[in-house]
Amino acid sequence: MKVIVIGCTHAGTAAVVNIKEKYPQSEIIVYEKNDNLSFLSCGIALNVGKVIDTTEKLFYNSPENLQSIGVKTNMKHEVLDINFENKAITVKNLLTNEVFEDNYDKLVLTLGSWPIVPNFEGGKLENIVLCKNYDHAKDIIKRSQNAKNVVIIGAGYIGVELAEAFEIQGKNTTLIDAENRIMAKYLDKEFTDVAQAEFKNKGVNLVLDQKVQKFEGIDGKLSKVITDKGEFKADLVILCIGFAPNTKLVKGKLDTLPNGAIIIDEYMRTSRKDVFAAGDCCVVKFNPSEDTRYIPLATNAIRMGTLIGKNLVAPTLKYMGTQGTSGIKIYDQCIASTGLTEEVAKNTTNFNIASVTVKDNCRPEFMPTFEEATLKLVFDKDSRKILGGQIISKIDLTQYINTLSVIIQNEMTIEELAMTDFFFQPHFNKPWSLLNMAALKAL
Structure with a gap:
């Protein structure tokens, strides 16, 4: 049995390890666009705040480790197309620019998510960065060393954690969100009021109920963030607005939600035979509301990836759904x-x-x-x-x-x-x- 896995962060790593354990004779081939896998992006703020001294500690697996158990890991390889009828994929080696085809018996889509990046005026200015992967983490650490005024856009968990980390490092920190509360999706007002008071007591500038309009700069370098109600000095901006499923590769070829999240059943099967999906590229069953929603969380991803290993040949173990459980420490x-x-x-x-x-x-x-x-x-x-x-x-x-x-x-x-x-x-x-x-x- 030949299994191809596209993308290998949390869901992909879990799927690979569990497939190899259950089917040791299977041929497993991973195609990953980055040069690394299994990076815990939720720890980036800990690295910024120097709770963790090196970014490299945020990995829990490696291409070399997967190779040691018999998995062929192809880093810096981008899958360009999937032919579901012929069970074939087209791949580009990003180091050599070689384009080639490969075939599978079973296909695992763990495509992940990508930060939402609105088309802001001035969005190409230097020192406007994302916060998702290992390269982003290194970029943030490097650029923040000489930054005095740091602006974080988006007050979800990642944005909030980064705001605390930068304040602890002595930066003039501004946190902007279009909602009138931080972490509004996760907590009710009586809880966010306490968290906001912590930030205000520490001198973090909370700019809520304001929408970013554009960025301004001098000689190509960022200098200012303009909202619909004000403007703020900035040497470094980090976009933490949210995430969307990274599913352009399968658009129009698989059943998805309007936002592109792949629809799967309780055994991680997609609308195509022998094609499975897991992690941030998928919908999840949200138990409290008895419906399906898009909730990108690492905890969901590793469970779903594990379930692919259990259900790859025959439906065996059902996905129980999620409650979207999460936690955070603010000061x-x-x-x-x-x-x-x-x-x-x-x-x-x-x-x-x-x-x-x-x-x-x-x-x-x-x-x-x-x-x-x-x-x-x-x-x-x-x-x-x-x-x-x-x-x-x-x-x-x-x-x-x-x-x-x-x-x-x-x-x-x-x-x-x-x-x-x-x-x-x-x-x-x-x-x-x-x-x-x-x-x-x-x-």
Whole structure:
């Protein structure tokens, strides 16, 4: 069995490793446009902030390691076309410019995503960069050394983490977003208010509810960012507006969403026989809203890539869907969320939405130290099912949200969560878990 894998970051690496383990006699060939694989872009801000001293530590696999288990890894090779009828692909060697064809029995599409880059006036000026891969990371580190005024456009997780990292490095940092809150897709206002206060206290300039119009520069070098409401000095701009599926290669050839995300079934199969897809180029089943959405996360990618290995020959193990669970640390605040926020639920579903918020100390007040935590549950008043949750505290209680993810996946109700058994030990918690307390309050 000959398997060709196009693209090899998180989903591709997981697929390759699992296919080789289950089918050791298979011939696996990887075509990757970059000269590296398995780069954890979520760690770029840690590198900028010097929590991690070298960018190279953000790799967890290598072409050499895959070759050592019998996988043929072709770096700097771009796939130009796919002929699904003939099970053939056209490939260009980017080092030699040679173009050739290859054939497959099974095809794995792990094409990933790419940053959204609007066609801004002045967008070609020097020192306007992206934040996605290893080359971007090195570019950001290099250019930031001489930058005094750093502007980050996009206040999702990546933008927010970069803003903190640059502020810690003593840069004049501005964070711009068209929404009126940071991280608006992941957290409700009472949580983003706390995070925004942290940034303001540290001197980060939050420019919210403003849209970037253009960039201005002198002698080809960036000097200013112009929004619809103001202008800001800039030596370095990092675009973190969002991601889109990198699926031009299969446009019009596979079933996709309007944004290009490949539609797959619960076994990672596409609309073409013997063609599988996983990761940021695909849709995911979003359990809280009972629909499919585009949610590019590394956690989804590695699970989906693993499932390709399990289902390559015969449908064996189903994809369970996702809750879009995520976490972030902003200065002293540990934050996590899963499922639907109250705002997103009200705007994108027909559920009868309600929510409840509890604030309590994380462990008994007779202990030498304790910290306050805020936990929110979002649920459907009709079905009683829990649809989402968020937590914030100065100590790490984010694992509550992983528990809540399981609760949502298993379609538990407020009543069931209220009486679910959790341990009590004064070093760690109170007799009623925060999750119990929130559910009890909802009752």
